[in-house]
Amino acid sequence: MGVYDIIIVGAGPAGLSCALHADGKVLILEKERSPYRKIACAEWVPPDFDAPSVQKTRKMITEYPGGRAVTSFAGKVIDREKWQSELLGRLKCEVHLGEKVLWVRDDVVKTDRGFYRARWIVGADGPLSSVRRSFRGEKERFLPAVNVRLPLLKPMDETLIFFRDEFRGGYGWCFPRGETANVGVGMYGPIMQGLNLLIKVLLTRGLVEDRRLSFSAGLIPLFGLRSRISRNVILVGDAGGFTDPLTGAGIASAWDAGKLAARVANGDLSAEDYDKIIGRTYGGFLRRRYEKRVILEERWKDLKRAVEESWIAFSRA
Numbered sequence: 001m002g003v004y005d006i007i008i009v010g011a012g013p014a015g016l017s018c019a020l021h022a023d024g025k026v027l028i029l030e031k032e033r034s035p036y037r038k039i040a041c042a043e044w045v046p047p048d049f050d051a052p053s054v055q056k057t058r059k060m061i062t063e064y065p066g067g068r069a070v071t072s073f074a075g076k077v078i079d080r081e082k083w084q085s086e087l088l089g090r091l092k093c094e095v096h097l098g099e100k101v102l103w104v105r106d107d108v109v110k111t112d113r114g115f116y117r118a119r120w121i122v123g124a125d126g127p128l129s130s131v132r133r134s135f136r137g138e139k140e141r142f143l144p145a146v147n148v149r150l151p152l153l154k155p156m157d158e159t160l161i162f163f164r165d166e167f168r169g170g171y172g173w174c175f176p177r178g179e180t181a182n183v184g185v186g187m188y189g190p191i192m193q194g195l196n197l198l199i200k201v202l203l204t205r206g207l208v209e210d211r212r213l214s215f216s217a218g219l220i221p222l223f224g225l226r227s228r229i230s231r232n233v234i235l236v237g238d239a240g241g242f243t244d245p246l247t248g249a250g251i252a253s254a255w256d257a258g259k260l261a262a263r264v265a266n267g268d269l270s271a272e273d274y275d276k277i278i279g280r281t282y283g284g285f286l287r288r289r290y291e292k293r294v295i296l297e298e299r300w301k302d303l304k305r306a307v308e309e310s311w312i313a314f315s316r317a
Helices: 013-021 080-090 130-135 191-204 251-266 271-298 300-310
Strands: 002-009 026-030 053-064 067-078 094-097 101-105 108-111 115-123 142-151 158-162 171-177 180-186 214-221 228-230 233-235
Touching: 002 013, 002 251, 013 026, 013 080, 013 251, 026 115, 053 171, 053 300, 067 171, 101 130, 115 130, 115 251, 130 228, 130 233, 142 191, 171 191, 180 191, 228 271, 233 251, 251 271, 271 300
Parallel strands: 002 026, 002 115, 026 094, 053 158, 115 233
Antiparallel strands: 053 067, 101 108, 108 115, 142 180, 142 214, 158 171, 171 180, 228 233
16 A cells, blocks of 8 residues: 555646645546546636636626626636646656546545555545545535637637526636637536537627537536545545636636645645635635525526626626
8 A cells, every 4th residue: 555645636727736836755646547638618717827828818798688798807718738738747746647536535545556545635636526525425516518619710809708598507608719719608408509509609700610629528516615524635626616606717726725735735734724714715705606606597587687696797796
């Protein structure tokens, strides 16, 4: 049985951040052989996020039954595949790709290859986290999402958001990334019908070419913040519910949470202070965003009102 100071499950933004800031003997366990590929993500981050930009954006246009809302909303779109691949290559710790974690119990991690032990275990293994499910058996809520990459026919510096009756409980998006665009929907119901409808709208406007360069699917966590779940286990990123339940954004918060988890494991930050920082930074914000999501879902039949009372173009609280 291998023994480590820290075992990190998952090599997404949260897990990579934790590994890059962690000291001691560290092991990353990642079920995918290429964890940076086929990521269901629009790739948008705040302008000051430390990652190379492929496209800067300066505003957001929200289309909904009430018309169009244009909001100053600076940010940038990154190439997550390239960024995560480069970060993975920078790691000095032990990395096991293609190894699936089956369960975690106390300080023991069981995978499809064997057993490991660690002082600290960090669950960064996404919305369907094996680490979280080892401790919490309750059924979780998610919003399904799909994303395709299409050639962009016109230069854009804005992100487009679409609320339509067909996109039940969510929205569609078109985010420019240079000569291509991330186009997708997060919604309940027949999601491929929703995606095809959105693509048809964009084709009609002459914005994109109907040539799908890539396709990915995923889940947006809606179960709320669940960070430190035992004395030696910390959940970060999607696994810990750090994703904004209204917008689905989560790259920046995942990175931040992974860095904080490393400080705890390194002994630089007490678990109690970690809980306080997480609660102060994310607790209230994510709770308010979840309340906005509840408004959006419960008032969906009056979509104009639902969007105006919940969406960030009208209130960023």
